[in-house]
Amino acid sequence: MLAAVDARAAALGLAPGLTLADARARVPDLLGFPHDAAADAALLDWLAAGADRYTPMVMVGPQALLLDITGCDHAWGGAPGLIDDMLARLARLGLTALPALAATPDAALALAQHQLGDVADLPVTALPVAEGVHLALRRAGLKSIGAVARQHRPALAARFGADMVMALARLTGDIDVRITPRRDPAPVSAEQRFASPLASSEAALAVIEALAVRAGMELATRALGGRRFGVALFRSDGHVDRLAVETAAPVRDARILIRLLRERIGALADPLDPGFGYDAIRLDVVTTAPLADSQLRLEGGDLAETEVGALVDRLATRLGRGRVRRLVPGNSHIPEQAAFDLPIGAPTSPPFLPKSPVGSPVSGPDEPAERPIRLLDPPEIIDVIAEVPDGPPRRFRWRRDTHDIVRHEGPERIAAEWWRRSDGAGLTRDYYRVEDGEGRRFWLFRHGLYGTEKLTPGWYLHGLFA
Amino acid sequence: MNRARLSALAALLPDKGRLLPPADAGAARLGFGADTVDARLGGGLAAAALHELYPAAAGDATAAAAVALLLAGRNARPGPIIWLRPDRAARQGRPYGLGLAALGLDPARLLLVQAPDMLAVLRAGADAVACGAVATVILEVESKGVDLTATRRLALAAARSGVTTLLLRSGEIAPSAADTRWQVAAAPSRPLPANAPGPPAFALTLLRHRGGLPGFSCLLEWDRDRAAFAAADPRVAPAVAAERAAVPRRPAPRRRAA
Structure with a gap:
């Protein structure tokens, strides 16, 4: 089956959908290549990333890119200029495109498919409805969308179904249809284009700093700060380099941002390659958070906090x-779930209660800590010798070292969370605090009660x- | 030569003051809280300096980490405690907030930074020490990866910013620019009723002091209610443990670092 044909093949009368045997019969010296849908999609996605330079609203459609250029075309002197620029860039990549401009995405797709300039001229087959409806429309003498659109809508709906009227409205722009962009447009962004491409990353950083100042002023007027920033560096050959940084607290200071970006660039696995140069750079403030103008306290409290935050x-x-x-x-009272270390910026939780950890008795004055400072997670299996199977341990072997237990305390019995398990099962743990002859202190447990829970x-x- | 003449001589040198021992009385001190020990150290460790802790044996790594954390907890300087460790240190277990809280430390003050390798630990450590708003920086490193230059960089940054920097090393003793070098071993604790392990006890040995103080050994136990170390009763600890702590596994190199 032919998945796609080039212009010359189309001129010979071949069309997608024809079986390969039929096509070979018609054109014996046909060149056939296996269809790689994934590669097509990847190319389209790459082009979509590049199309970000025209508008943040880019959507990848079926074999098409949809760009919402509302209010974005002034840099090219209007929509035709923008289209010319895009075609020229695509031609440099060896690609041809069929551009179409319309008020709704559906209409633009249909115009591109049928290579027409006006929605009214489109054949009724442009309506995405059942084949029978197309035939019925033609039998009724309605051959073009323009002719259909002149009809009374309730009558059309009664005869051809509500779906058909909806499809018609999407084509003619009677309802306002928006595309779903592949990335959300940023609430605040600043952009700079260059007449001749910028060939060094240092110069690019200087531009980003200027953009950061601009974005910072915009943020300041709205009393906002940025939590996540994205930088898109558009290379003149269509490739887009992206950098992203996140901050723990909202910021709008260009110096902080540029320092973070330098860190980010330094940490890149493959360094930034300007290649033939960047011809546009955009800074997006992807996530914003309220940030009021701050006044530094005299004793420097706020300053110290920001310094740690910056670090x-x-x-x-x-x-x-x-x-x-x-x-x-x-x-939780299960030791490994009673305290965690979480990445910074994760949702906050109540602070630790000093000296009375959850799930363990409050230790009074002059009583030693009942929880270890380091937790092995998962617990490590050890060989233990105990006098009686349900008694305290006497000697254990861990990581090839034998430890004789001199002092011990326990057991502290910690039950499994039977109320969280459907079968109500789970082994009880008997914890012992032990000290060996050399003064090292360990936290051991026996998993399961001897005899009743486990043999x-x-x-x-x-x-x-x- | 008296000190006045020494300082007059030192003033002539381009690098002023290097002749003088860095023990200036006015500088902030970080004491253990045990009077006998602090007196021998002239009030405690210099707060704005780099100090090294070596475990006496591989099994004493937790004791060394505990001493570092408890010292950091005693540091009166406001700000977070930053603990940097390479990914490989995960084998030692993860820091457990409840256990730290049980020793009287505020786990919320602790920031953990994990770095993929030793170089990244040192780089991040240098940044953390240079940040004046930090109270204490603890670097958990292997001795092999840290050379004299790296320790000198940390020591200079600590002196400049005032951040107490504790280097938790493991492995062989290596030359460094640290202000003091300690060897830490776990020591048998004071038994509680029913022979239960008592408060944590440590055997500390001062191996080297940049100011030229003589080395000594001491047995300390952690007093949570006072949030301070206290001299432990040496009769509790069998002679073996004191012996093990007092004698380094191999003699410290006599080379004067820096």
């Missing part, structure tokens, strides 16, 4: 957001005490 942002940008973490308590319960090392 955290810098480290998170360089190393990745998941690598800067803070400790948060969990709402030979296993032992695990769960934590290391100070």
Whole structure:
């Protein structure tokens, strides 16, 4: 089956949908290539990224790109200028395109397919309805969309169905149809185009800084700050380089932003390649948050907070957001779920209650810590010798070292969360705080009650005490 | 030569003051809270400096980390505690907030930074130490990856910003520009009724002091209610543990770093 034909094949009367054998019979020296739908889609997506230079509203349609250029064409002196620019760029890539301009996306797609200039001239087959409806329309003498559009709508709906009237309205622009852009347009963005491409990343950074100042002023008038920023560097050969940075607190200071972007560029696996040069750069403030004008406190409290915030942002940008973490308590008495470390910027939770951790008795004065400072997650299996199977451990072996237990305390019995499990099952853990002959302190547990829950319960090392 | 003449001589040098030991009395001090130890250190560790902690053996890594965290908790300087560790350190277990809270530390003050390799740890560490709004920076590193230049960079940054920088090292003792070098071992704790393990105890040995103070060993235990270290009863600890702490596994290199 032919999936697509080029212009010369089309001139010979071949069309998509023809079987390969038929096509070969008609044109014996036909050149056939296997159809790679994924590669087609990837190319279209790449082109869509490049089309971002014309408008933030770009949608990938079936074998088409849909651009909403409302209010975006002034830089090219109107829509025809924009289309010429796009065709010239595509021609440089060796691609031909069939442009069409219309008030609705459906109409533009239909005009491009039928190579017509006016929606009224479109044949009725341009309506995406059942084949029988097309035939019925033609039998009724309505051959073009223009002729159909002149009819009384309720009558059309009564005869050909409401779907057909809806499809007609989408073509003629009677209802306002919008495209769904492949990326949401940013609430604030600043853009700079260049007459001749910019060939160095340093110069590009200088431009980004100027854009950041512009975006910052825009943000300041709206009392907003940016939480996520995206930079799109449009290369003259159609490729788009994208950078993204996130901050923990909203910012609009260009210096902070440029420092983060430098970190980001430094952390890139393959460095920025200006190639033949960038001919447009856009800075998008993707996510905004309220940020009032701040006044520094005399004692410098706010300043210190912003300094730490800037450090955290810098480290998170360089190393990745998941690598800067803070400790948060969990709402559980199962030790490994009672406290976590979460990436910074994750939703906040109530602070730790000092000295009375969830799920463990409050330790009074002069009582040692009952929870370890380091938790092995998952717990590590150990060999344990105990005097009696349900008694305290006497000696254990962990990571090839044998530890003789000199002091111990326990068991602290922690039950499984039977109310969360449908079968109500789960093994009880008996925790022991132990100290070996060399003064190292460990947190061990026996998994399962001997005899009732398990015949030979296993032992695990769960934590290391100070 | 008296100190006045020494300082007159030092003033002539282009790099002023390098002849003088850095022990100036006015500088902020970070004390252990145990009077005997602090007195020997002239009031405690210099707060705006780099200090090194070596575990006496591989199994004492947790004890060394605990001493670093407790010292960081004692630091009166406002700001977060930043703990940097390479991904490989995950084998040592993850820091457990409830356990830190149980020792009297505020887990919310702690920021963990994980870096893919040692170079990234040092780079991030240098940034953190340079940030004046941070209270304490703890770097968990392997000795191999940290050379003299790296420690000197950290020490200079710490002196400039005033951030207390603690280097938790593991492996062989290597030359460094740190102000002090300590060896930390876990020590048997004071037994509680029914022979339960008591408050955490540590055997600390001062291996090297940049100001020239003589080395010494001490047994300390953590007193949570005072949020301070206290001298432990040496009778509790069998002689073996004190011995192990006092004698470094291999003699410290005599090379004077920097």
